[in-house]
Amino acid sequence: MRTQSSATTASPIAVTAPREIRGLGTLQAALGVVAFSLTFPSTAWGLESFGPWSLVAVRGVLAATVAGGCLLALRVRLPARRHLAGLAVVAAGVVLGFPMLTTLALQTSTTAHAAVVVGLLPLTTAVFSALRTGARPSRRFWLAAVAGAVAVLAFTVAQSGGALTAADAYLFGALLVCAAGYTEGGRLARVMPGWQVIGWALVLCLPLTVPAAALALAHEPVRLTVHGVAGLVWVAVGSTFLGLLVWYRGMAAIGIPRASQLQLAQPLLTLVWSALLLGEHLTVAAPLTALAVLVCIAVTQRS
Numbered sequence: 001m002r003t004q005s006s007a008t009t010a011s012p013i014a015v016t017a018p019r020e021i022r023g024l025g026t027l028q029a030a031l032g033v034v035a036f037s038l039t040f041p042s043t044a045w046g047l048e049s050f051g052p053w054s055l056v057a058v059r060g061v062l063a064a065t066v067a068g069g070c071l072l073a074l075r076v077r078l079p080a081r082r083h084l085a086g087l088a089v090v091a092a093g094v095v096l097g098f099p100m101l102t103t104l105a106l107q108t109s110t111t112a113h114a115a116v117v118v119g120l121l122p123l124t125t126a127v128f129s130a131l132r133t134g135a136r137p138s139r140r141f142w143l144a145a146v147a148g149a150v151a152v153l154a155f156t157v158a159q160s161g162g163a164l165t166a167a168d169a170y171l172f173g174a175l176l177v178c179a180a181g182y183t184e185g186g187r188l189a190r191v192m193p194g195w196q197v198i199g200w201a202l203v204l205c206l207p208l209t210v211p212a213a214a215l216a217l218a219h220e221p222v223r224l225t226v227h228g229v230a231g232l233v234w235v236a237v238g239s240t241f242l243g244l245l246v247w248y249r250g251m252a253a254i255g256i257p258r259a260s261q262l263q264l265a266q267p268l269l270t271l272v273w274s275a276l277l278l279g280e281h282l283t284v285a286a287p288l289t290a291l292a293v294l295v296c297i298a299v300t301q302r303s
Helices: 006-014 018-037 039-046 052-073 081-105 111-133 139-159 167-188 194-204 206-219 226-254 256-278 285-301
Strands: none
Touching: 018 039, 018 226, 018 256, 039 052, 039 081, 039 111, 039 226, 039 256, 052 081, 052 194, 052 206, 052 226, 081 111, 081 167, 081 194, 081 226, 111 139, 111 167, 111 256, 139 256, 139 285, 167 194, 167 226, 167 256, 194 206, 194 226, 226 256, 256 285
């Protein structure tokens, strides 16, 4: 594989105005949020055809195949040894931990209830970022972030009837490992292209996902349906690879705390997709919560 100089990687930023960088970074992060908002409904579809372990393992293998093909086709140099620990955190949190824990939760939880996770993820990611990178957002930023998280949490809990289930242990575990993976991925995306961050993380998981997929498919029933296959394809290619590609690029451009606040809109988008794709009912509280979230996002973007 041919060597890729750091100057080449940094050149687009060097020749672009800061405002254009922020605008493009915000757009990329927003596209990532849209892709992520389809993850839970797509996972619910995938569970129609596959068991939870099969779905997660095959998802990882398919995503790694696409990512590895891109890395080979472009002759991307192997990541430096100093980046391997960070890539391992991304792999453990984003590629393995979050998909597995949320898939297990969605066996007994509705997508509306699972949206609690992504409702709290922006605040958790900002906290992880402050601890890991030394970022120190302003007090107004934190107040707006907490207010947005509270609004989303109240809405999603109300949507699920206010009941806490055993799936919450999976959901809150997923929240923590995903925030760690996002933070480390955003840090790495400052020194290497974002798509390579998730690409190498996926490839690093192949020694685990390939045998896991073979074992799971041999022990869990498979009932192929259009919904099941479509859900698998989306969570593998759309959410896991393409979504994280633009998400990490966006975080590198506008910063981890600011990008993470765009995810305050993700639970509401998930609920819309859930109503359209799964037939789940939405209450009149949705537009009110959406307005509150948009106000919080606007405050954090200006902080």
